[in-house]
Amino acid sequence: xxxxxxxxxxxxxxxxxxxxxxxxxxxxxxxxxxxxxxxxxxxxxxxxxxxxxxxxxxxxxxxxxxxxxxxxxxxxxxxxxxxxxxxxxxxxxxxxxxxxxxxxxxxxxxxxxxxx
Amino acid sequence: xxxxxxxxxxxxxxxxxxxxxxxxxxxxxxxxxxxxxxxxxxxxxxxxxxxxxxxxxxxxxxxxxxxxxxxxxxxxxxxxxxxxxxxxxxxxxxxxxxxxxxxxxxxxxxxxxx
Numbered sequence: 001x002x003x004x005x006x007x008x009x010x011x012x013x014x015x016x017x018x019x020x021x022x023x024x025x026x027x028x029x030x031x032x033x034x035x036x037x038x039x040x041x042x043x044x045x046x047x048x049x050x051x052x053x054x055x056x057x058x059x060x061x062x063x064x065x066x067x068x069x070x071x072x073x074x075x076x077x078x079x080x081x082x083x084x085x086x087x088x089x090x091x092x093x094x095x096x097x098x099x100x101x102x103x104x105x106x107x108x109x110x111x112x113x114x115x116x
Numbered sequence: 117x118x119x120x121x122x123x124x125x126x127x128x129x130x131x132x133x134x135x136x137x138x139x140x141x142x143x144x145x146x147x148x149x150x151x152x153x154x155x156x157x158x159x160x161x162x163x164x165x166x167x168x169x170x171x172x173x174x175x176x177x178x179x180x181x182x183x184x185x186x187x188x189x190x191x192x193x194x195x196x197x198x199x200x201x202x203x204x205x206x207x208x209x210x211x212x213x214x215x216x217x218x219x220x221x222x223x224x225x226x227x228x229x230x
Contacts, residue, residue: 004159034217043203044160044220093159095218105218107152107159 002028004096006108013084013115020080021111023094029074030096034105035067038091050077084115120204125225128198134191136224138204141185147208149180150218151189153200160203160220163189194228201225 003026013019023033031052036044048069049057056069066088068080077096081088093110097103121139128134140149148167152160164171164178166187171178177190191198203223208216 006159036220043222044154046217046219049217091157095159097216103216104162104165106162110157110159112157 002026002096002098002104002106004094004106004108006094006111008111009109010112011114013113015085015115016083018080018082019084019113020078021092021094021113023077023079023096023108025075025096025106028096028098031074031099032097033071033077034095034097035069035077035079036093036095038093038110044093047079081113084113086115089113089115120206120221122202122204122221122224124222125227127227127229128191128194130196130228130230131193134194134198134226134228136189136191136202136204136226137186138189139186140204140206143184143206144208147206149178149184149187150205150207151176151178152203152205152218152220153198154203154223155197155200163202194226196228196230199226199228 005024007022033050035047037047038044046059047062050069050071052071052074058064066082071077091110091112094108095105097105148165150165151163154160164173164176166178166180180187201223203220205218
């Protein structure tokens with residue numbers, strides 16, 4: 001199957017700083033990527049849809065100025081958590097959608113963010 | 117997207133078949149049934165998908181009822197490594213625009229017992 005990578009796999013940052021997470025589709029092009037967040041013992045929550053060449057579409061309740069998304073190319077999307085606070089500590093997972101067929105989505109391994 | 121309902125948890129003995137049910141009674145004609153699983157602290161892994169015919173791959177089989185209102189994921193010989201949360205999701209196939217996104221429910225925690 002298609003491979004999606006994320007970097008870093010885990011990060012610890014201080015409150016008030018910003019953190020950037022990268023998501024790459026390694027063996028396919030993805031016009032559309034998705035960012036999810038998962039708190040402990042909860043399901044994945046879709047945060048936003050990242051579209052190459054245009055602005056991201058955010059789900060209701062997700063602050064677009066806090067979670068900056070840039071889809072720089074057909075294989076790279078980044079999520080920047082700005083002015084991070086302890087409540088932003090979570091597991092962030094990206095997903096890339098294949099641009100053909102039934103447009104399957106493949107997921108990255110996730111990034112564990114801890115804000116101290 | 118149509119909503120799905122799944123049991124919260126299930127147990128299965130190692131080596132036996134695991135049958136995971138999913139109810140999607142409001143599924144639309146152009147929506148596919150997708151199954152993903154998530155092993156602890158990892159990203160979800162695609163398992164299988166189908167529209168109306170039964171499907172089989174190297175990981176599992178998917179049985180969809182004739183009225184498409186429910187489906188069953190079958191892991192033929194469960195191993196300890198199959199312990200995970202299994203998600204059943206319905207989604208429009210094809211590009212679908214803004215509606216073509218995977219929305220996760222609570223899933224079923226499958227515990228494979230030795």
